[in-house]
Amino acid sequence: MTQQKPVRIVDVARAAGVSVATVSRTLSNPQVVNEATRQTVFEAIRSTGYRVNRAARNLRMQRAGAVLVMVPDLGNPFFSQVLAGISAGFAESDHAVLIADTAGQDAGAIVDHYFRDGRIDGLICLDAGIRAEDLARLAAQGIGDRIVFACEWIEGTGFASVRCDNEGGARLAMEYLHGLGHRAIAHLTGPAGNVLTHVRRAAMQAERRRLDLPARPEWIIRGDFSLASGEAAARQILAMDHRPTAVFCASDMGAFGLIAGLIEGGLRVPQDISVIGFDDIELAGHFLPSLTTIRQDRRRIGETAAELLRARLDRADSRPLPENRLRRIGVELMLRGSTGPAPRSIS
């Protein structure tokens, strides 16, 4: 019941009959110590139950032993999968994983503080909402290559980044709808200013041009990845003179809201209108109707980001290897129940 005092390295040294230096070396650089001594030391470590004090090691080695994951909204289930991947990717490493929610706070300042406090060695950023000047400051401090963006990224900067193949996803969706006979295809976008919004919409439009499909301004419907924005979009569509026969949504959540709204408005999905999402969140397969969508492996994005950052942290300061800046994780079309052949034209 009483607080037992922790074992220090000198206790191990005493138990093994060697100096602290030898114990330390046995732990960090085993091959330089004599086989017999090594065994003695390991035995002493085992019998004393020694564990190295991280604060001391970190202070001496001038490192933090931790990385930070900045999440725009921890409550959003989308990110939890990425987080799980990151956590798994660092499980074997001796870096701890810190999290911070940027919600409503100045992301740049937070990151700057964590770094300058010596609390973190690196950063995985799921939030591209950092101001350019903050980034410049970070890069100027020479820590630019210990930052990895995941899912989102910032155009025109040299930071490492892991993302899914957004363009490929949009292409898959459009080709598939086209193959089903759809010509009038609308797009429900993400929030304004978001890089994913931009890229997915641009790819969708490029593909529409390539397939020589008709375009109407009102068929690009502004959303924000949320359920509510999908429901709002449904109302807009219901009110249109020229309704699309299919909608490609930039997110599953938006697609869910859209479907709910359309059905409430009296349309049948997919008989009257097809809907396709993006993400493939867990519920997509169980929604009614189940959702055809572009699957991005969020867990793998997280794992890959962890891998990338670890590689950058491990090489300490040996200059080379600024390659491998961008990793694209493949996407997959998940065929389900929310899409079907285009209805016969009413015109």
Add this chain to the structure above:
Amino acid sequence: MTQQKPVRIVDVARAAGVSVATVSRTLSNPQVVNEATRQTVFEAIRSTGYRVNRAARNLRMQRAGAVLVMVPDLGNPFFSQVLAGISAGFAESDHAVLIADTAGQDAGAIVDHYFRDGRIDGLICLDAGIRAEDLARLAAQGIGDRIVFACEWIEGTGFASVRCDNEGGARLAMEYLHGLGHRAIAHLTGPAGNVLTHVRRAAMQAERRRLDLPARPEWIIRGDFSLASGEAAARQILAMDHRPTAVFCASDMGAFGLIAGLIEGGLRVPQDISVIGFDDIELAGHFLPSLTTIRQDRRRIGETAAELLRARLDRADSRPLPENRLRRIGVELMLRGSTGPAPRSIS
């Protein structure tokens, strides 16, 4: 572009023309230093851009400056909300928030290592799957009161705990269904061995007895909080000779799967059978039909857990205040579309 070396406390001392002790005191104990000196020091801190090195401070103060959140499955959106609350609760503190996914690993060992490595000062545990002997070891090390369980807990131990009012939730659900005329009420449970499974089922059964409702063994359907288990439960119900007219599910995910399965099997929800969930996850209001459920404020559970742990960390070692061990967060019945009056009896 060049790595600029960090400002140390001696740099500030030099800039202010005082000793390092004075600078340190100004930061940690301002009222003991003279007003004028204090101003000078603050100015020096500002002009040098000094930030205290956490590793050094932690080493000297024998603390870690961090807490750990153990999550059974980071990928599960249920926990991400709790995590968001915890993160918010520690935003103002100077404790960093570490996360670890216990998936497939020995939770007890992980916790023990984090503590003994001096990496954490406290723990919030969302996973009650720790072995009793590990807990005993932790308690023996005198850190028992720096552990807070959230959502789940372990019966018969003295650890602090934050949870929703599970019994009240079950009661609300049963009373409501009873009021709608339902008599044959089934229950879809959580996974075996889980404390939430046990408590919710026990409360449901107690309420059923109190309301003098009929009981049948097959109306207690084993689930595991997952979509798939809900779908399996639907198949069981469809095959029953005496079908219940309502099902109280221990989780929303289970309820979603159940509804999907029932509808697929030709039943109408809620006309033929009512379904009520537990949790109120975001999608509950947007599912088709929308899900009547017991809302538990997961974010607030997280915030409260953070609050409790902070209080325990702050009081350092002053013995008192082992009170306030248990906090129950209230639940709320969310009336939606998956429940309706009991169908007229067929018998």
Add this chain to the structure above:
DNA sequence: ATGATGCATGTAATCGTTTACAAAGCGACT
């Protein structure tokens, strides 16, 4: 015998703080 070489280990400085203790300055009181 002597010096060079190499391996294994020990000694002690160092990382950047906090804080116990000592000391200095200044009134006030006897």
Add this chain to the structure above:
DNA sequence: AGTCGCTTTGTAAACGATTACATGCATCAT
């Protein structure tokens, strides 16, 4: 004047590891 008390500040010893450097000892060529 001497003593005491109080406030404010400085000096230096921790905290617990890592590692540059020194040392000791064996081996081997000259």
